[in-house]
Amino acid sequence: MSTPVSAPLFEYLCRMGDNTLVLGHRISEWCGHAPVLEEDIALANTALDLIGQTTLWLDVAGEVEGAGRTADKLAFHRDVWDFRNLLLLEQPNGDFGQTMMRQFLFDAWHLSQLTALKGSSNEQIAAIAEKSSKEVTYHLERATDTVIGLGDGTEESHSRMQAALDLLWPYVGEMFLSDDVDAAMVDTGIAPDPATLRPAYDKLVGDVLTAATLTKPQDDFAHKGGKSGKRHSEHLGHMLTQMQWLQRAYPDATW
Amino acid sequence: MYAQMIKSTGEGVKSLDEMDPQERAFQERINAGGKIEPKDWMPDGYRKNLIRQIGQHAHSEIVGQLPEGNWITRAPTLERKAILLAKVQDEAGHGLYLYCAAETLGVTRDQLTRDLLSGKMKYSSIFNYPTLTWADMGAVGWLVDGAAIMNQVPLQRTSYGPYARAMVRICKEESFHQRQGYDIMMKMAQGTDAQRKMAQDALNRFWGPALMMFGPSDENSVHSAQSMAWKIKMNSNDELRQKFVDECVPQAEYLGLTVPDPDLKWNEERGHYDFTQPDWDEFFDVLKGNGPCNTERLAARNKAWDDGAWVRDGLMAHAAKKRAAKLAAE
Amino acid sequence: MTHPTKEWPLFEVFIRGQHGLSHRHVGSLHAANAEMAIKSARDVYTRRNEGVSIWVVLASDIAASSPEEKGSLYEPANDKVYRHPTFFDIPDEVGAM
Numbered sequence: 001m002s003t004p005v006s007a008p009l010f011e012y013l014c015r016m017g018d019n020t021l022v023l024g025h026r027i028s029e030w031c032g033h034a035p036v037l038e039e040d041i042a043l044a045n046t047a048l049d050l051i052g053q054t055t056l057w058l059d060v061a062g063e064v065e066g067a068g069r070t071a072d073k074l075a076f077h078r079d080v081w082d083f084r085n086l087l088l089l090e091q092p093n094g095d096f097g098q099t100m101m102r103q104f105l106f107d108a109w110h111l112s113q114l115t116a117l118k119g120s121s122n123e124q125i126a127a128i129a130e131k132s133s134k135e136v137t138y139h140l141e142r143a144t145d146t147v148i149g150l151g152d153g154t155e156e157s158h159s160r161m162q163a164a165l166d167l168l169w170p171y172v173g174e175m176f177l178s179d180d181v182d183a184a185m186v187d188t189g190i191a192p193d194p195a196t197l198r199p200a201y202d203k204l205v206g207d208v209l210t211a212a213t214l215t216k217p218q219d220d221f222a223h224k225g226g227k228s229g230k231r232h233s234e235h236l237g238h239m240l241t242q243m244q245w246l247q248r249a250y251p252d253a254t255w
Numbered sequence: 256m257y258a259q260m261i262k263s264t265g266e267g268v269k270s271l272d273e274m275d276p277q278e279r280a281f282q283e284r285i286n287a288g289g290k291i292e293p294k295d296w297m298p299d300g301y302r303k304n305l306i307r308q309i310g311q312h313a314h315s316e317i318v319g320q321l322p323e324g325n326w327i328t329r330a331p332t333l334e335r336k337a338i339l340l341a342k343v344q345d346e347a348g349h350g351l352y353l354y355c356a357a358e359t360l361g362v363t364r365d366q367l368t369r370d371l372l373s374g375k376m377k378y379s380s381i382f383n384y385p386t387l388t389w390a391d392m393g394a395v396g397w398l399v400d401g402a403a404i405m406n407q408v409p410l411q412r413t414s415y416g417p418y419a420r421a422m423v424r425i426c427k428e429e430s431f432h433q434r435q436g437y438d439i440m441m442k443m444a445q446g447t448d449a450q451r452k453m454a455q456d457a458l459n460r461f462w463g464p465a466l467m468m469f470g471p472s473d474e475n476s477v478h479s480a481q482s483m484a485w486k487i488k489m490n491s492n493d494e495l496r497q498k499f500v501d502e503c504v505p506q507a508e509y510l511g512l513t514v515p516d517p518d519l520k521w522n523e524e525r526g527h528y529d530f531t532q533p534d535w536d537e538f539f540d541v542l543k544g545n546g547p548c549n550t551e552r553l554a555a556r557n558k559a560w561d562d563g564a565w566v567r568d569g570l571m572a573h574a575a576k577k578r579a580a581k582l583a584a585e
Numbered sequence: 586m587t588h589p590t591k592e593w594p595l596f597e598v599f600i601r602g603q604h605g606l607s608h609r610h611v612g613s614l615h616a617a618n619a620e621m622a623i624k625s626a627r628d629v630y631t632r633r634n635e636g637v638s639i640w641v642v643l644a645s646d647i648a649a650s651s652p653e654e655k656g657s658l659y660e661p662a663n664d665k666v667y668r669h670p671t672f673f674d675i676p677d678e679v680g681a682m
Contacts, residue, residue, distance in 0.1 A: 021333075028327050028336070031343050032320035033555065035563020036593070037351045038614055040320075042628040044344035051337045072332045096566045142624055149573040149617070150566065157569025246331040246389055253447050255331035255389070255439075295652045348629055355613040358595065364615065365592045424612070428633070571591060574617035 008184035009122075010065045011084060012191060014074070015181075015227050017057030018085035021075055022236070023106060024050030025243055026093055035096050042142060046103070049135040056128045076247035080237050087226035088171035090236040094164065097150055097157065101164035104143035108204050109175045111136045112197045121189035144208050151212025162214050173222020176201070268477070268484045285486050290416040293359040301485055305415055306360050306367075307376070308487060313353035314371045314378035316346045318552050322386045323395055331389060338435055339392060345432070349425045356417040372557050380538060381468050383546030384460070390443045390453035391461070396436015398458075398465040398503065404433060405499050406469070409489035418487070437506065444510040451511075458507065459515045463533040469496040471535055500530050595644040596622040598629075600636035608640050619643075 027047035034040035058071035069077075088106060093099045114136055117129035150157040176198045185191035209216050225231030246255070271279050277296055284291065291297055323343050330336035354364040370376040381399055386392065407429065410422045443454035469492040473479040482488035500519075507514050522529045540546065593615040599608040611630050616622035622641040630636070650658060666672050675682050 025328060028340050031327055031340060032317075032324035032347070033559045033562075035559070035566035036615070037317070037347050037354075038616065038625040038629060039563075039566075040347045041344055041351070041632075042625060044340055044347070045628050045632070048337055048340055048344075051333055051340070055333050072334075075333055076331070096563065138627075145621065145624070146570075149621075150569045152576065153569030153571075153573040154565065156565045157572070160565065242328050245329055250447065250449055253331075253450050255335055255442060255446075292652070294649065344632075348632070351614060351629060352612055355595075358613070363592055421612075567593065570617040570621070571593060574621070577618065 006064055006066070008181045009188075009190065010061055011181045012185050013057055013061035013064060013125075014082075015084040017054050017061055017071070017074070018083050019089055019106075019110070020050040020057065021054040022083070022085040022239065023089040023103075024048075024054060025239060026089065027099070027103075029093055030099065039096075046139050046142075049132075049139065053128070053132045053135070056131070060124050060128070072247075076244045080232050080240060081229055083232060083236060083240075084227055084229050085236075086171070086174050087223050087233055088168060088174065090226070090233055090239060091168065091171065092235055094167075095160060097160040098164040098167065100143055100146045100150070101161060102168055103139065104147045104208070105168055105172055105205070106175075107136060107140035107143050108201055108208075109197065111140050112200055113192070113194075116192040116197070120191060125190060147208060147214075148212045151209070151214045158213065161212065165209070165214055166217055169217040170219075170221050170223050173220060174224045174226055177222070177224060177227070179228060268480050282484070285414045285484075288412075289414075290419065291414050292416045300481070301487075302360050304482060304485070305418065305487055306357055306362050308482075309353050309357040309360075309418055309421075310362070310367045310370070310376055311378060313350045313357060313367065314376060315382065316350035316353060317371075318378045318382045318556060319399075320346050320350075321552055321555055322382055322384070322548070323392060325386050326389060326392050329389070330392075335439075342396070342432055342435060345428050348428070349421075352421040352424055353418075356415075356421040359417045368560065372553065372560055374544070374553065377542065378552075379468060380541040380546065381464050383541050383549045383552060384464050385548050387460075388453045388457060390440070390450070390457035393436050393439030393443055393454065394457035394461040396432055396434075397440050397506070398436075398461050399468070400429065400432040400436055401503065402465050402468045402495075402499050404429060405495045406490075412486070412489065414486035440510055440512075444512060454510065455512050458512050462515050463537070466496055466499070466530075466533040467535075467538045467541075469493075469499070471538070497527050500528050504528055593617050596626075596641045597644050597647060598622070598626040599640040599642075600626070600630055601638040602636050603634070608638065611635070613644060616641075 024047045027043055027050065030043045031040065031047070034043055054075065055071045058074045062069040062071060062074060086106070088102060091098075091102060111133060114129045114133040117125055118133060120126040120129065147161065151161040152158070176194045178193050178195045182191070182194055186193045206216065226233075246253075269278075271282060274282060278298055281291070281295075281297060281301075291301075320343050323339060323346075327336060327340050327343065330339050354367060357367060358364060367376065371378065381402075386395065404426070407422055407426055411419055411426055413419045413422065440454055440457075443450040471492065473492045479488060479491065483491075504514060504519065516531045519528060519530045521527075541549070544550075594617075595613050596616055596619070597613050598611050600611045601608045614622065614625050614629055616625050619641055623639050626639045626641055631639070662668075
C-alpha cells in the first residue's frame with residue numbers, strides 16, 4: 001500500500017498513538033503513589049483510557065505502513081528517533097500539580113483535535129476519534145477542576161501550580177506547529193491544520209487559568225522536535241529503557 | 256491472611272449465660288446469622304477487634320499496590336500493562352471500600368493512615384517481599400490473590416454488615432485477579448527456557464511467603480475462638496492453608512512447575528496433601544519489620560502521604576472558598 | 586512532616602444501574618465537595634459499567650432511624666397480612682389475577 005499519502009499518514013498516526021502511549025505511561029507511574037486514594041483510582045482510569053487509545057492508533061499505523069508491525073511492535077521496538085510524541089508529554093511527572101497541569105494543557109488540545117477528527121475523511125480515524133473524545137472530555141473536565149482547585153486553593157498550592165505552568169508553557173506551542181505531514185493531512189481531509197485550533201485553545205486555557213488565579217506566561221517561546229522526532233528531550237530515552245526492557249531483553253518470547 | 260495476627264481484646268469466649276441481656280441479644284443475633292449494623296449496640300471488644308482487622312486488611316490492599324505497581328512501567332505488552340494497571344487500581348478501590356467500612360465504627364481514614372505510616376498498625380507480611388521478574392506478576396496473582404480469596408470468600412458472610420458488604424464487592428471484582436496471574440504463569444511456563452526459569456524462580460520465592468499469609472496455627476488460640484464466635488473470622492488458619500495447598504498443587508502440576516517442598520505428598524487417608532510448614536522465624540522477622548522490603552514499603556507510603564498533603568489541603572481550601580462565595584451570593 | 590490536614594468529608598454514593606431500578610447505595614468516599622464526589626464516584630464505583638446516574642450526599646446529612654425503634658417502626662406491619670396478595674384465595678377457575 002504505497003499510495004502517496006501513506007507515509008505522512010503513518011507519521012500522523014504515530015503522532016497520535018505516541019502521544020497517548022507516552023502520557024499513559026507517565027500517568028501509570030503514579031499508581032500507588034497519589035495524594036489520596038480517590039485520585040489514585042482516577043489517575044489509573046485516565047492511564048487506562050490512554051493505553052487503550054494507543055492500541056487503536058498504533059494498530060492502524062501498522063496497517064497503513066503495511067510492514068506487518070502491530071501496536072506492540074511499534075510501542076516496544078522503536079528507538080527515540082522514531083517516536084513522534086509531543087515534548088510536553090515525555091516531561092517527568094514532577095509533583096501532582098505538575099502532572100495535572102501537563103494533563104490539562106494536553107487535554108485541552110487533545111479534545112479539540114479529536115473533535116475535528118470525528119469528521120475525518122478516514123473512517124478508521126473518525127471512529128477512533130468518536131470513542132476517544134468521550135474519554136478525553138472527561139479527562140479535560142477532571143484536569144480543569146483540579147487546576148482550578150489547586151490554583152485557587154492555599155498559598156502553597158497556588159505557587160506550585162504557577163511554577164508548573166511556568167515550567168510547562170514553553171512546551172505548549174509545539175502542539176500548534178504545522179509541518180508537511182499536517183499539510184498532507186489537510187489536503188486529504190484527514191486531519192485539521194493544528195494552527196487553526198489555537199484561538200479556541202487560548203480562549204479555553206485563558207478562562208481556566210483566570211478561574212485558577214494563575215498567570216499565563218508572557219513569552220510564547222516553543223520548544224520543538226517531539227512531533228517531528230528530530231530532537232526529543234533526554235527523558236524519553238529513560239522512559240523507553242524501562243518500558244521496552246523486557247521485549248528487548250527477550251526478543252523471542254511472547255508474553 | 257490480609258489480617259494476620261490480630262490480637263483479640265477479649266479474655267476468652269463467654270457463654271451466653273455469662274452475658275448481660277444486651278450482649279446476649281447481640282450474640283444470639285450473630286448465632287442466628289443476623290448482621291450487626293453501625294448504629295447497633297456492640298461490645299467494645301467487637302468494635303476494637305473489627306477496627307484492627309478491617310484496618311489491617313485495608314492497609315494490606317494499599318501497601319499491596321506497591322509490589323505489583325513495581326512492574327506497571329515494565330509490562331511487556333500494551334495489553335499486559337492495561338490489565339496490571341486495572342488490577343492494581345482495583346486494590347486501591349478495595350482499600351477504599353475497607354477504610355469506609357472501618358469508618359462506620361467511629362474511626363477516621365486519616366487516623367488509620369497515620370497508624371499505618373507510624374508502624375503502629377500492620378499490613379500483610381506478603382507485601383514485604385520484592386517482585387524481581389515479570390513472572391512475579393504471575394505468581395502474585397496466582398498465589399497471593401489465590402490465598403486472599405480463600406479468606407475473603409467466607410468473610411462475605413461475616414457478622415458486621417458494612418464489612419460483609421465490602422467483601423461482597425471485593426470478591427466480585429477480585430475474581431479476575433487470580434485468573435490473570437495464572438494466565439501470566441501459563442504463558443511463562445509454556446514460553447522460552449528463560450521464561451520457564453523465571454516462572455519456577457517466582458514459585459520458589461513466593462510459595463513459603465504465600466503459606467505464611469494465613470498466619471501461624473491458631474488451633475489453640477483464645478483470640479481466634481472469640482473472633483470465630485463473633486463471626487469476624489470464619490475458618491482456622493490451618494484449615495485455609497490446607498485448602499490453599501490442596502488447590503495449588505494440581506495447578507502447579509498443570510504448569511509443569513515444581514512446588515518447592517520435597518516432602519509434599521498426597522495423603523490418601525486424610526484426603527489432603529501433606530506439606531512442610533513455612534519458615535515461621537522468617538515470618539516473625541518480617542512482622543517485626545525485618546522483611547526484605549519493609550523499609551521501602553513504608554517509606555513509599557509515607558512519601559505519597561507527605562507529598563500529597565498540599566494537594567489535599569489545596570482542594571479543601573478551594574471547596575471552602577466556593578462554599579463561602581455561594582453563601583455570599585444567596 | 587506531619588500535617589494537621591482536615592480530612593475531606595465523607596460522602597455516601599448512590600448509583601442507578603442500566604436497567605431502570607432506583608438508585609442504590611453502593612458505598613462511600615471522601616471528597617472536598619459534592620462536585621468532586623460525583624466525579625470520584627464515577628471513577629471508583631462505575632469502573633465495570635455499574636451505572637448511568639450518580640447521587641452523592643454528605644454522610645453527615647443523612648438522617649437515619651435508630652435500631653432501638655425497630656419494634657415500634659416495623660413490627661406493626663407484621664399483622665397486616667391483608668396487604669399481601671397471597672392473603673386472598675381466588676379459585677383457579679377465575680384465572681390469573
